[in-house]
Amino acid sequence: MTSSDMLALMPLMVLVGGSVLVLLAGAIKPGGYLYWLAGVLILAAMIWCLLIPVDAVMPGLAITSFSRFFELFLNSAGLIALLLASAYNRRRGITGEEYPATILFALAGMGVACAATDLLMIFLGLEAFTFAFYILVAIKRDSANGGEAGLKYLLNGTLSAAILAMGMALVYAAGGTIKLAELASASGAQEPIFLAGGCLILLGIAFKLSLVPAHLWTADVYQGAPAPVTALLSTASKGASLVALLLLLPLLAGWNGLHNILWLLALLSMLAGNLAALVQKNLKRMLAWSSVGQMGYIALALVAAPAGGSRASVFYMVIYVAAGLGAFGTISVLSDENERETVEDYRGMGYSNPLAGASLAVAMFSLAGIPPAAGFMAKFAVFSAALRGGEFTLALVGILSALVAVFFYLRVVVSLYMKPQAVPLETTRKPNSAEIVALLVPVIVIVILGIYPEPLLELLEKIMI
Amino acid sequence: MLNNYPLLTIVIFIPLAACLLLLPLWSRASIAKPVAFGIAAVELVLAGWLYFSWQSLAGAPARLPGYLLLEDASWIPSFGIRYTLGLDGISLLMVMLTSFTFCGALAVSWNSIKERVVLFLTLMLIMEAGIMGVFLSLDLALFYLFWEIMLIPMFFLIGVWGHGRKIYSTIKFFLFTMFGSLLMLLAIIALHLLHAAQSGVVTFALHDLLHTQLPFNTQLWLFAAFFLAFAIKFPLFPLHTWLPDAHTDAPTAGSVVLAGLLLKTGSYGLIRFGYPLFPLAAQAFTPLFYTLALIGIFYASLVAFAQEDMKRLIAYSSIGHMGYVAIGIAAWDPVALSGSILQMANHGVTTGALFCLIGMLDERAHTRDIAAFGGLWGKIPLWSFFFLIFSLTSMGLPGLNSFVGEFLILAGTIKQSPLVVVLSFIGIILPLIYMVRLVQEVLFQKERQTLVLLDLDLREIAILAVLLLLDIWVGVHPAPLLDMIHLPVQLLIGGAP
Numbered sequence: 001m002t003s004s005d006m007l008a009l010m011p012l013m014v015l016v017g018g019s020v021l022v023l024l025a026g027a028i029k030p031g032g033y034l035y036w037l038a039g040v041l042i043l044a045a046m047i048w049c050l051l052i053p054v055d056a057v058m059p060g061l062a063i064t065s066f067s068r069f070f071e072l073f074l075n076s077a078g079l080i081a082l083l084l085a086s087a088y089n090r091r092r093g094i095t096g097e098e099y100p101a102t103i104l105f106a107l108a109g110m111g112v113a114c115a116a117t118d119l120l121m122i123f124l125g126l127e128a129f130t131f132a133f134y135i136l137v138a139i140k141r142d143s144a145n146g147g148e149a150g151l152k153y154l155l156n157g158t159l160s161a162a163i164l165a166m167g168m169a170l171v172y173a174a175g176g177t178i179k180l181a182e183l184a185s186a187s188g189a190q191e192p193i194f195l196a197g198g199c200l201i202l203l204g205i206a207f208k209l210s211l212v213p214a215h216l217w218t219a220d221v222y223q224g225a226p227a228p229v230t231a232l233l234s235t236a237s238k239g240a241s242l243v244a245l246l247l248l249l250p251l252l253a254g255w256n257g258l259h260n261i262l263w264l265l266a267l268l269s270m271l272a273g274n275l276a277a278l279v280q281k282n283l284k285r286m287l288a289w290s291s292v293g294q295m296g297y298i299a300l301a302l303v304a305a306p307a308g309g310s311r312a313s314v315f316y317m318v319i320y321v322a323a324g325l326g327a328f329g330t331i332s333v334l335s336d337e338n339e340r341e342t343v344e345d346y347r348g349m350g351y352s353n354p355l356a357g358a359s360l361a362v363a364m365f366s367l368a369g370i371p372p373a374a375g376f377m378a379k380f381a382v383f384s385a386a387l388r389g390g391e392f393t394l395a396l397v398g399i400l401s402a403l404v405a406v407f408f409y410l411r412v413v414v415s416l417y418m419k420p421q422a423v424p425l426e427t428t429r430k431p432n433s434a435e436i437v438a439l440l441v442p443v444i445v446i447v448i449l450g451i452y453p454e455p456l457l458e459l460l461e462k463i464m465i
Numbered sequence: 466m467l468n469n470y471p472l473l474t475i476v477i478f479i480p481l482a483a484c485l486l487l488l489p490l491w492s493r494a495s496i497a498k499p500v501a502f503g504i505a506a507v508e509l510v511l512a513g514w515l516y517f518s519w520q521s522l523a524g525a526p527a528r529l530p531g532y533l534l535l536e537d538a539s540w541i542p543s544f545g546i547r548y549t550l551g552l553d554g555i556s557l558l559m560v561m562l563t564s565f566t567f568c569g570a571l572a573v574s575w576n577s578i579k580e581r582v583v584l585f586l587t588l589m590l591i592m593e594a595g596i597m598g599v600f601l602s603l604d605l606a607l608f609y610l611f612w613e614i615m616l617i618p619m620f621f622l623i624g625v626w627g628h629g630r631k632i633y634s635t636i637k638f639f640l641f642t643m644f645g646s647l648l649m650l651l652a653i654i655a656l657h658l659l660h661a662a663q664s665g666v667v668t669f670a671l672h673d674l675l676h677t678q679l680p681f682n683t684q685l686w687l688f689a690a691f692f693l694a695f696a697i698k699f700p701l702f703p704l705h706t707w708l709p710d711a712h713t714d715a716p717t718a719g720s721v722v723l724a725g726l727l728l729k730t731g732s733y734g735l736i737r738f739g740y741p742l743f744p745l746a747a748q749a750f751t752p753l754f755y756t757l758a759l760i761g762i763f764y765a766s767l768v769a770f771a772q773e774d775m776k777r778l779i780a781y782s783s784i785g786h787m788g789y790v791a792i793g794i795a796a797w798d799p800v801a802l803s804g805s806i807l808q809m810a811n812h813g814v815t816t817g818a819l820f821c822l823i824g825m826l827d828e829r830a831h832t833r834d835i836a837a838f839g840g841l842w843g844k845i846p847l848w849s850f851f852f853l854i855f856s857l858t859s860m861g862l863p864g865l866n867s868f869v870g871e872f873l874i875l876a877g878t879i880k881q882s883p884l885v886v887v888l889s890f891i892g893i894i895l896p897l898i899y900m901v902r903l904v905q906e907v908l909f910q911k912e913r914q915t916l917v918l919l920d921l922d923l924r925e926i927a928i929l930a931v932l933l934l935l936d937i938w939v940g941v942h943p944a945p946l947l948d949m950i951h952l953p954v955q956l957l958i959g960g961a962p
Contacts, residue, residue, distance in 0.1 A: 128490040328791045351581070370643075380544065380606075399647045406643050407636070410620075415630055417712050457543035 008056035008063035011045035011071055012115075015108035018042075019101045026097020035086040038100035042107065046072055060121040065463045067115035070243050072316060074114070076441075077236040078107045080325050085437040087431075088332040094140050094226065102139075103232070106132035114272030117177040119168045122244050126164070126208065129240060130157050133233055137225040137295060146419035149224025156217040167200025171251065176216035184250040198252045205248070208241035211299055212268035215292045220279075222288035227339055230284060231328035235321040236290050242298060242317050246310055249302070262303045263450060266394060269296030274401040277408050281342045283300045287327055290367060293405060294320050300398055301382045304389030310458045312381040318456065319366065319449055320380040326442035327362030332354045333435045343412055348421030356431060357416045359439040366446045368409040369402055374449035381457075473536050473550040476511055477597045480504055480590035487587050494582035497576065501586035505568045508593065511607065512564040515557055519949060529672060531956045533557065540607075545657065545667035549604040554949040555806055559600040559733060562810050565935075566725040566817060566873045567593045570718040572928050573821045576624060577717060577828050585626060592618035592722065597732050605738065606669040609646070612730065615641055619719065619727065626716040634707075634714040641707040645694030650736045652690035656742070659683070672887050681745050688746035690741045690753075698731025701754075701791060702761035702906060705784050708749060714778035717824025720776065724783050724820060725813035732809055740797060751795050755885050757894065758791035766895030770902065775826075775833045778903060779819045780861060782896060786812045786867075791822075792889055793874035801877025802954050803947055808870030810946070811939060815867055818855045818932040822848065825925055829918045835903065840912035845920040849908050856900045858936050861893060866939035 018041035022034050056063045082103055089099060102296050109128025116299040134157060138150025168178070174194035175183045186194075206214040222230045253259040273293025280286035298320075303315035333356045334340055334349060350357030366375035379402065386395040431439065449456060468472070483504040490497040515522075515533075522642065529535060532551045540548040552560070571589060578585050595618070598611030613699070617640060623635035646923040653669070660677040661667045668674070679687070697704045709729075732791050742749045762785045769781035793805030825848065827833050842849040858865040871893065879886045 052759070365617070370617065371610045376610070376613070377541075380650075383651065384544065384658070387651070387654050388658055395651060398650055403640070403644055403647055407640060410636055410639060411621075414624060414636065417621065418632055419634075452541075454541045454543060457541070461543065 002056075002366065004054050005056045005058055007052055009058075009061075010052070010056040011048045011075075012108055012111045014041055014045045015075075015104050015111065019108065019331065020043075022097055022101040022104060026101070030095070030097060032086065032090065034097050037081060038104055039079060039082050039086075041104060042075050042082065045107075046075045046079070049075075055119075060118050061115045061386070062117045063115055069459070069463050070114040070239065071111045073321070074110045074236045074239055075107055077239070077321055078103055078232060078323060080108075080329065080438045080441055081228050081232035081236070083434040084231060084329050084332045085226075086335070087435050088226065088228050088335060091336060092140065092226065093337075095120035098135065099139060100147050102132045102135050105129075106136070106232070107236070110236060113240045114243045115372070116244070117180055117246060119172065119180070119183075122180075122227040122247060123161075123164060123168060125203075126244055127161050129237055130161065130208065133229070133237060136229040137233070139219075139222055139229065140226055143224075146226070147224075147275065147301070149221045152217050153221045156207065160204045163200050163207070164204030167197045167202075168205060170197025170200065180247060180251065184253065190255065193255070194257060195252070196257070198258075199261065201248055202245075202252075202258075202410070205241055205245045206265060209238055209245070209298070210288075210292050211265045211270075211295050212272045212292060215269070215272070218268065218292055218346065219276075219285045219288040222291075223282060223284045227284070227332035227335060229327050230333065231325055234287070234328060235324040238291070238295065239317050239321055242313065245302070246313070247420070249305065259303060262299055263391070263394060266296050266299035266303055267397060269293060269299055270398050270401045271296075274405045274408075278404060280408070281344075282326075283340070283343050283346065283412065286343065286412075287324075290405060290408065291320075291324065293401060294310075294367065296401075297382050297398060300391070300394055301385050303394060304385040304391055307385055307389035309382075309385040309389060311457070311464055312378075312385040314460055314464065315381050315453070315457065316378040319374040319446070322442040322445040323363040323366040323373075323375060326359045326439070326446065327367070329435075329438050330360035330363070333439060335430050336429070338433070344416050344419075345441045346412065346415050347419040348416070350416035352421060353431070355436065357437055359443050361413050361416055362443050362446055364409040364412050366450070368406045372447065372450045374446045374453065377450055377453045471536050472511070472515070473534055473601050476508065477550070477594050477601065479507060479511075480594040480597075483590050484587045487583055487590075491583050494744050497583045497586055498571075501590060502568070502571050502575075504590060505564065505571050505593065508597075509568050512557075512561045514786055515552070516561055516949075517791040519554070519557060523952070531953045535603075539553040543845040544606065544662070544669075546669050548607060549670055550601045550607075551603040552601060553953040554951070555733070555736065555953045556600050556621070556808055556952060558806065558946060559729065560597060562729070562813050563593065563596050563600065563726055566722060566813060569817060569821065569928055569932065570721045570725075572924065573721065573824060574716065574718040577824065580627065585622070588618035588621050589718065589722075592622075596722075596726050596730065599618060600733060603671045604669045605657070605671060605674065608734075608738070609653060610648055612734075613646060615727070615730070619723065622719040622722075623711060623715045627714040627719065628716075628762060630710070630713045631714045634710040637685075637880065638707045638711040641697050641704070645697040645813070647702075648690040649694035652687045656687055671738065671742075674753055677742075679743070681749075684743040684746035685749065688743035691743070692735070692750060693737055695731040695735045696757070698728060698734070699787055699791060700728070700731070700784060701757045701788075702764055702784070703757075705761065705765070708784060709777050711779045712778045712783070712820075713774060717820060717827075720820040720824070721817045722781075724780075725817040728783065728787055729809045732787070732794060732805065733738065735794055736802070736806070740794070747797070748845050750940065752798075754791060754795040755882065758795065759885065759888050761765040761785065761791070762788035762889060762892035766892065766899060769896075770899040772899075773835055775823050775835055775903065775907070776820070778814060778835075778899065779823065782899070783812070783816055785892070785896060787858070788811060789871055789874050789889065792878055792885060796874075796878040796885075797958065798877040798881055799954050799958050801874050801881070802958065803950055804870050804873025804877055806950050806954070807939070807943060807946060808867070808874060811866040811870045811936075814932055814939075815858045818851070818860065818929060818936075821925075821928060821932075822852050822855065825921065826918075830916050835906050837914050838907045838917070839910040839914075840908075841918070842908040844912075844916075844917050847921045847926065851921075851933065853904060853908060854906050854933060855936070858940075860897050860900050864937070864940050866936045866943070869940055869943045 106129040113125025140146040211219040214324035277289035301309040369375040369379040534552040536550040538548045602608035730761030765781045765784035772778035790805045793801040
């Protein structure tokens with residue numbers, strides 16, 4: 001390993017080493033400062049990425065502008081989730097150093113997944129952060145919901161890991177190598193064993209992206225996990241899984257069945273996600289189902305990958321992540337010893353807690369794809385790509401399910417601003433400064449990308465070759 | 466010299482910038498009100514200035530024929546979206562109507578909005594910016610963006626300050642409009658891609674897309690999507706059901722803006738985008754368009770006759786009046802189209818005035834039920850005077866503005882389709898029936914309930930007097946406005962503007 005490799009790997013090492021450091025520090029002197037320590041470490045990794053952009057290619061990993069972009073992007077999501085958690089965990093009595101340490105570990109796993117160049121590294125990265133989420137989802141040990149969610153996530157997650165591993169084994173058996181670049185150009189790419197492996201890999205990642213039919217865990221886990229964990233689980237983990245999928249798709253690029261599989265995944269996810277969200281009363285469940293639908297739009301972009309859909313899918317993901325952080329961020333900021341469960345529990349919150357209310361409303365408008373929120377630009381990119389790729393039916397289904405989605409997203413806004421107050425004004429707590437930052441950043445990102453998305457689009461054009 | 470300033474950008478962004486100005490005044494409604502009204506007045510002054518200098522602007526060489534002002538800048542090249550604004554006579558008339566309506570809407574809700582005043586003012590200003598943008602955009606993607614932006618404030622306006630089943634109404638309004646818009650978005654993207662495939666130029670600019678050669682079938686589908694979006698806004702039968710609900714439950718300012726402007730965005734879109742982009746498909750749609758407009762005229766008038774709520778009655782009359790605008794567009798004849806465009810402005814002023822009047826009565830009596838009133842002529846003579854005059858305008862009395870518009874529409878259409886004109890002449894009688902009933906019951910019948918009502922105060926008289934003067938001016942001397950829209954109309958009918 002050369003010194004430039006070391007420089008390039010430093011952000012990942014900071015995260016892994018930091019995770020251990022936080023655990024050790026917590027053993028010596030527990031306390032809230034550990035969140036700040038973890039936050040500083042994430043920030044350090046991000047600054048390193050920005051200031052010392054060294055490319056390096058190692059066995060299994062390639063640090064490029066592509067991986068650095070996602071490292072930065074996922075780490076900022078992680079940082080926001082950590083800021084949210086610092087206050088939320090204190091209120092709900094979630095103590096201990098394992099929380100910030102596990103977040104750091106999860107981010108390191110995501111970083112590995114984004115930089116992987118072979119099957120093993122992808123598997124390692126994906127399972128590393130999924131493993132971290134097994135812990136985080138059930139971190140509130142005395143909560144029945146949390147325990148149930150943790151178990152469900154664990155069972156589904158290990159199943160998907162097994163499927164993913166099986167798929168990779170088959171691909172290796174047929175292709176004779178684990179290197180992605182060689183596999184993509186391998187001559188045996190049309191053999192049944194190779195294709196079976198590829199399909200199992202797709203299914204395994206569909207689990208992580210909660211694409212229908214591998215979505216069943218989503219609603220229960222989102223509902224049961226603490227809100228800041230859901231914030232990270234529904235955003236950064238999806239982002240990293242998308243990157244893994246983008247890295248793996250070239251393996252099957254020559255096979256025309258890939259199009260049909262993605263087509264079906266997109267169709268079912270858009271329909272099932274948006275229709276099921278329609279009847280949910282619990283806000284987190286509603287958001288969970290809606291995220292299934294949102295992932296459907298990403299799959300729609302991937303169906304049209306030859307027509308520039310990959311860029312659209314990443315663009316969509318960035319904006320989805322901002323909205324997801326805003327939505328779940330608001331839920332965690334507005335929670336006390338318990339979280340507010342139903343949409344109706346948020347009545348009048350737009351006035352009693354203007355910042356949190358506005359953040360949730362902006363997130364809803366963005367998810368619904370209504371300008372000037374960035375969600376519109378995201379949908380615009382996806383639908384342009386889909387039509388350019390000739391996916392007319394899918395685009396039509398997508399736009400109609402987006403209309404359905406408008407209804408349940410609006411219900412939240414209606415509850416926030418148009419229904420009489422549920423809680424009298426005096427009892428509402430003001431968000432602290434960490435929470436204010438965590439709420440403001442997604443809102444600002446959504447508004448800026450909604451009005452002027454050009455810089456991000458150009459950047460994505462540059463890094464995605 | 467005027468061209469040196471980005472005037473159109475200023476027109477759109479002054480209200481948005483003013484929202485920032487309102488932020489520090491969040492809890493001081495008494496200062497925020499004059500500030501917001503002042504901004505609306507500045508817009509009115511700007512629009513007025515444009516009106517008085519349009520002839521000198523027209524004298525200058527234009528980059529696009531017919532356009533007085535044009536602004537163009539790169540915005541999102543990755544998508545091919547440009548920031549293109551253009552002002553021609555039709556847009557100018559609409560800009561004047563917008564700035565005027567917002568002044569009126571803010572003035573009329575001066576006392577009636579008591580809660581969350583600054584939020585209300587902010588939303589009004591955002592909506593003004595959005596509507597201005599709709600009337601000025603010449604890039605389809607930009608147009609769509611403004612088209613959607615103006616929905617959000619209206620959604621809040623009805624939902625927060627409305628009455629009755631406000632949440633039901635506002636969601637219905639939003640979903641109906643979104644339904645059409647989303648399909649139109651697909652059509653816009655498809656048109657853009659077809660153009661790109663044909664010419665290699667990635668653009669959403671209206672004046673490039675006009676040159677796209679489209680087979681008839683493609684035109685039909687794309688036009689259908691545009692038509693649906695605009696017909697919902699219009700609203701054409703049977704897509705009108707959101708309108709009575711939204712109007713009835715909206716606060717007065719919301720109703721005024723809804724009737725005065727949001728409905729006009731539908732007809733404007735059809736004139737500016739739908740017909741020029743897809744001429745063959747539009748021709749094929751003409752019989753359908755005529756039929757729906759005529760059904761709308763008859764149906765809305767009959768339903769209006771049966772209404773007990775004054776506001777709902779006027780809302781239905783709106784559908785009928787917009788039916789004439791639709792006929793004028795469907796005829797696609799210079800005279801009829803001029804009539805339609807003029808009628809858009811007329812309807813905005815007249816119906817706006819009627820909604821103001823009903824709002825004022827509602828503030829006093831806390832009911833809008835026709836059966837609750839009677840003999841108001843003797844009790845509040847000023848209110849009754851204005852109500853009578855505007856009702857007469859709404860019926861199309863010669864000398865007042867609606868007559869001019871309707872006359873032009875029918876005179877132009879008779880060349881294209883005499884049958885339609887005969888039927889719409891019958892339709893003209895119908896408003897007479899329900900308006901006479903309304904006026905008779907409310908103003909002249911015996912008093913049915915003892916209501917203690919105060920007559921109009923100075924602010925209210927001022928608003929109504931200005932509206933009335935406008936009505937009379939357009940009714941007696943519409944020539945300046947017709948001159949203004951003459952060239953753009955000719956260019957539209959003649960093909961590519």
